[in-house]
Amino acid sequence: MTGRADEIRIGVGLSSMGYLLAGLGACVALLARDLSESTGRLALLSSAFAVGLVVVAVVGPMLLRSWALITVLRLGSLVCAAGAVLLALAPAYGVAVAGGLCIGLGGALLVLVAPLVLHGPTAASRLSRVNAVASATGILAPLAIGAVDSVGPTGRLALLAAVPPLVALAVLKGPVDSRPAAPARESSGTAAAAVALGWLRVVLAVGVEFCFVVWAVARLAATGLPMATAALLGSAFPIGMAVGRAIGPIHVRGLSPVVPGGLLAIVGTLLVSLFDSPAAVTLGLVLAGTGVAPLYPVTLAALVAIPGPNPTRLSAIGALASGTAILITPATLALMARAVPLQTAYLIALPLLVLLIALSPRTPRRRPKRATLPEALALSHQPPSIDGLPTRTD
Numbered sequence: 001m002t003g004r005a006d007e008i009r010i011g012v013g014l015s016s017m018g019y020l021l022a023g024l025g026a027c028v029a030l031l032a033r034d035l036s037e038s039t040g041r042l043a044l045l046s047s048a049f050a051v052g053l054v055v056v057a058v059v060g061p062m063l064l065r066s067w068a069l070i071t072v073l074r075l076g077s078l079v080c081a082a083g084a085v086l087l088a089l090a091p092a093y094g095v096a097v098a099g100g101l102c103i104g105l106g107g108a109l110l111v112l113v114a115p116l117v118l119h120g121p122t123a124a125s126r127l128s129r130v131n132a133v134a135s136a137t138g139i140l141a142p143l144a145i146g147a148v149d150s151v152g153p154t155g156r157l158a159l160l161a162a163v164p165p166l167v168a169l170a171v172l173k174g175p176v177d178s179r180p181a182a183p184a185r186e187s188s189g190t191a192a193a194a195v196a197l198g199w200l201r202v203v204l205a206v207g208v209e210f211c212f213v214v215w216a217v218a219r220l221a222a223t224g225l226p227m228a229t230a231a232l233l234g235s236a237f238p239i240g241m242a243v244g245r246a247i248g249p250i251h252v253r254g255l256s257p258v259v260p261g262g263l264l265a266i267v268g269t270l271l272v273s274l275f276d277s278p279a280a281v282t283l284g285l286v287l288a289g290t291g292v293a294p295l296y297p298v299t300l301a302a303l304v305a306i307p308g309p310n311p312t313r314l315s316a317i318g319a320l321a322s323g324t325a326i327l328i329t330p331a332t333l334a335l336m337a338r339a340v341p342l343q344t345a346y347l348i349a350l351p352l353l354v355l356l357i358a359l360s361p362r363t364p365r366r367r368p369k370r371a372t373l374p375e376a377l378a379l380s381h382q383p384p385s386i387d388g389l390p391t392r393t394d
Contacts, residue, residue, distance in 0.1 A: 010114050011130040012169050013077055015137040016162040017107040020084055021049060022138030022238065023145055023159055024100070027087060030149065030156050031096050041093070045100035052104025053111065053323030060112045060316045069113050074170040076109025081166035088159040108319060115304045115315050131297055132245030139238045142231060191308035195317060197359060198303035201258075202321035204356040205295035207329030208265065208349050212237045212292065214330040215342065216285055222342050223278045236282045240268075240289020249294045256360035257298050262353045264291030269353070273346040288349075295356065296322075302361075 028042045063072055083102025090096035118126040141158070149155025217234035225233070249257030268291055271284025303321075304314045329352070336345035 006117050007126055007130060009073070009169060010110075010117055011133045012165050013073065013080075013110045014114060014130050014134040016077075016166045016169075017080055017103070017110055018134030018138040019141045019162045020080065020087075020103050020159060021107065023141035024048075024103075027145070027156055027159070030145070030154055031090070031093075034154055034156070035090070035093055035096070037093055042096070045087075045097065047327060048097075048100035048104035049107055050104070050323045050326035051101065052106070052108035053319045053326070055105060056108035056112050057316045057320035057323060060109070060319065061310075061312050063109075064112075064116075064312045069117055072109055073113050073117075076106045076113065077166045077170040078106070080106030080110065081163045081170070082106070084159045084162050084166070088156045090156075108323075111322065112315055112319050115300055115318065116311060129245070129248070132242055132248075132293075135238055135242040135245055135293070139235050139242065142235065146231075191306065194306050195303070195309060195314065198299070198306055198314075199317055199321045201299040201356060201359055202296070202303055202318055203325045204352050204359075205258075205292075205299045206322045206325035208352050208356070209241075209292050209296060210326050210330050211333050211346070211349050212285065212288055215333055215337075215346070219272060219342055219346060220278060220281055220285075223276050223281055225278050233278065233282050234285075236285035237289040240286040240291075241293045242289075243286075244290035244293025245297070247290075247293075249298050257294050258360040259357055261291045261294045261298075262357040262360075264288075265295070266350060266353050267291070269346065269349045273343050276343065299356075 024045055028045055031037060031042050031045075060072075067075075079102050083099045083104075083106055086095055086099030086102060088099075090099055114130065118130070144158040144161065145155035147155075148158040216237045217230050220230035220233050223230075244261070250260045251257055252260055265288050268284045268286070268288025271280050272288065273284075275281065275284070300318045303318050304311055306314060329348075333345050333348050336348060339345075
């Protein structure tokens with residue numbers, strides 16, 4: 001039951017963070033209205049999570065050398081909850097920015113801890129499940145913000161819904177894995193190359209995801225839809241993400257789960273890019289979300305499972321990869337959209353997906369060899385691999 005309880009706690013933390021992140025885009029517009037600020041000046045909020053990931057990637061391993069996982073989980077929950085309160089009640093620009101940065105830092109700590117708690121042979125599936133719940137919760141944020149804004153002083157108050165579960169996560173006792181981090185070991189050149197490749201896979205997976213997260217509504221609005229309708233249909237991508245993560249990684253014999261997911265995401269991207277019909281773009285967002293959904297959990301689990309380096313350092317490298325992707329990829333798409341129409345700029349996702357598929361490991365098909373009874377018994381105790389990489393056993 002301990003593993004299941006840990007999964008529930010990580011799911012609660014990531015779901016609360018997912019709700020807040022999904023609401024940041026709407027909050028930028030509301031803050032511009034409430035504080036009489038330009039949306040350009042408030043764009044810093046959308047980068048707060050990425051900044052938090054980068055900062056935590058640097059200081060996270062030092063924290064985990066001194067503190068147990070449960071302590072870091074509690075700290076991340078409290079910082080994230082404080083950020084939600086500051087952003088919901090912000091009377092001035094500086095307070096709003098502080099709230100956004102707290103959400104980024106606290107959320108980054110939760111992201112750092114998640115793969116260390118949900119480790120083992122089933123890490124990819126477990127990470128997919130908790131991210132599925134987080135994606136589903138994120139669908140509720142724009143709806144709640146809009147509903148509260150229509151009847152109250154500001155829709156930003158809807159962010160306060162994430163505070164109780166985050167505080168409960170911080171104060172309740174729980175069985176979160178508190179084992180000390182594995183001792184550092186010298187990494188061979190082969191291990192260093194594997195880590196670099198794993199880092200790049202996470203960058204590509206997260207980069208594609210956030211192109212859609214940040215620009216889906218703008219793409220729908222470019223088809224001629226009113227902004228309110230575009231915002232509503234923008235939930236198509238997170239709905240697809242929730243469905244894809246609920247299904248989990250699809251294993252086709254001899255192929256990484258990245259391959260079928262990446263191919264489906266390519267089909268969705270083509271619909272979003274090549275057609276200017278709202279129906280086609282919405283369908284493309286659903287398909288892209290379903291295909292993109294397993295890419296991050298699978299690539300992150302594969303990175304953390306690389307044998308040799310300290311798993312805490314590998315988790316921090318995963319956080320750095322995510323932060324790098326979130327800072328660079330959506331901004332690159334925005335720069336392209338200044339030179340060409342947004343639907344053409346969206347094609348940036350295609351080379352990222354093709355490269356990710358090309359870098360995904362294949363499981364070679366071998367002719368089965370008849371094993372002796374002792375060999376069969378020994379093989380039966382070997383843990384399965386994640387995404388073609390050997391599973392850490394320490």
